[in-house]
Amino acid sequence: MEKQSGTLADRPCMIAAGEMLTSGLSMGFLHTGNRLHRMRRVLHTHLQPKAAEEYQPLQMTHAKKGVLSILDDPHNFRNHTETYAATTSMKIAYGKDKITFATDPDSSDREAHQSNDRLLKVMRPGSYLVDTISWLKYIPWYGQELKRGFQSTSRRLHMRQLNHVRQHISNIDVGLSFAKHVLENGHSYGITEIEAAFLAGAFFQLDPPLYQTSMAICTVLMAAACFPEEQAKVLAELDAVIGRHRGSSIPFLQLGSIISPMETVVCQWSVSSWQTRPGQVISQQYDLRMIIRHQGDYCIPAGTTVSGNHWAISRDLDVFPEPHAFKPWRWIDD
Numbered sequence: 001m002e003k004q005s006g007t008l009a010d011r012p013c014m015i016a017a018g019e020m021l022t023s024g025l026s027m028g029f030l031h032t033g034n035r036l037h038r039m040r041r042v043l044h045t046h047l048q049p050k051a052a053e054e055y056q057p058l059q060m061t062h063a064k065k066g067v068l069s070i071l072d073d074p075h076n077f078r079n080h081t082e083t084y085a086a087t088t089s090m091k092i093a094y095g096k097d098k099i100t101f102a103t104d105p106d107s108s109d110r111e112a113h114q115s116n117d118r119l120l121k122v123m124r125p126g127s128y129l130v131d132t133i134s135w136l137k138y139i140p141w142y143g144q145e146l147k148r149g150f151q152s153t154s155r156r157l158h159m160r161q162l163n164h165v166r167q168h169i170s171n172i173d174v175g176l177s178f179a180k181h182v183l184e185n186g187h188s189y190g191i192t193e194i195e196a197a198f199l200a201g202a203f204f205q206l207d208p209p210l211y212q213t214s215m216a217i218c219t220v221l222m223a224a225a226c227f228p229e230e231q232a233k234v235l236a237e238l239d240a241v242i243g244r245h246r247g248s249s250i251p252f253l254q255l256g257s258i259i260s261p262m263e264t265v266v267c268q269w270s271v272s273s274w275q276t277r278p279g280q281v282i283s284q285q286y287d288l289r290m291i292i293r294h295q296g297d298y299c300i301p302a303g304t305t306v307s308g309n310h311w312a313i314s315r316d317l318d319v320f321p322e323p324h325a326f327k328p329w330r331w332i333d334d
Helices: 015-021 034-047 049-072 074-094 108-123 134-138 144-167 178-189 193-206 213-226 228-241 259-274
Strands: 285-287 292-294 298-300 305-307
Touching: 015 108, 015 134, 015 144, 034 049, 034 178, 034 193, 049 074, 074 144, 074 178, 074 193, 074 213, 108 144, 144 178, 144 193, 178 193, 213 228, 213 259
Parallel strands: none
Antiparallel strands: 285 305, 292 298
C-alpha cells in the first residue's frame, strides 16, 4: 500500500458520515482534490516526524504526572491514562495548559468523545440506507438527525474551541498550538475558518484518547503484569541506561535494546485490538483510482475499496510464528 500510495489516495464514498454528519470537512472522508491537499498541507506542519519531536518535553511532563496519579490511585489507572492523552491533545491542538480530566462530564474532551462515538456508529456498514441509495440525501426529510448532529455538535464544538483561541491570541502568555498557527497563517494555505476549526478538531479524530493512546498505555501495564520476567529485563535496562537517581527521557529510552521490542509487541496488540472492536471499521479505507497488477499474481480493478487489515497482518504465520505468544525478542535484529 505504501508503494501504491498515489493510486490509493482517494476515499470510498461514505455519504452518511462524510457528507451529512461532517459536511465534507473531516479529513478521514475527503476525496482527492483541492480541499484535501490544502488541509493535509497545513496539518503536516504539526504532525510530520520532525515537528512531533518538539512534543517530547510536553509528553514527558504529563507522563510523569500520569505515573504519580496511577501510584496514588492504581484502581482508576485507565482514567489516569485518558487524562494524560486528553491533556496532551488539548495542549497541542489548542494550547490549553489546564489538565483535562477524563472524568469531567463538562469538559470539551468528553464532547469530542461523544462526537467520535456518534461518527463510529454512523460508519458501521448498513447503518444508513443512503450509503447504498445515494439519491436519498436529496430528500429533505431524510437524515435530519445527521444534519442536526453536524450543526449542534461537531460545528459548535470545533468553532467554540477555535474562537476561544482567537480571543486570547494576542495574549503573550498563550503558548504555541495548532489552532493559533492556523489562525495566524491559514490565509497562506487558503484555509477557511470552518476548515481551520475542523482541522484542529482532527487531533481528536486521529487519536480519540479513550481508544488509542490510552489503550496502548493500558496494554503496556497489562503486559508488564502478565510477564514479570520481561518487566524485570526492561527495569534492569532502565537502571543500566538511565540509573535510579534521575528521571527518564525519550532520548534515553531510545538507547535501550529491550525497551523498543517490547514497545513494538505492545503496539501490535493494542492496534489490532482497537481496530477489531465489535461494530468498528477495521482500518482506514481507501478507494483505488486505477487498476493494480502485482507480478501477475492478482489484479485489483479500479474503484475497489482497499483496507489494511492489521489484525490479519499481525497474525501472518509466515512473518510472525506463534503470533499470540509474547516474544519481544523476535523484534531484535541479530
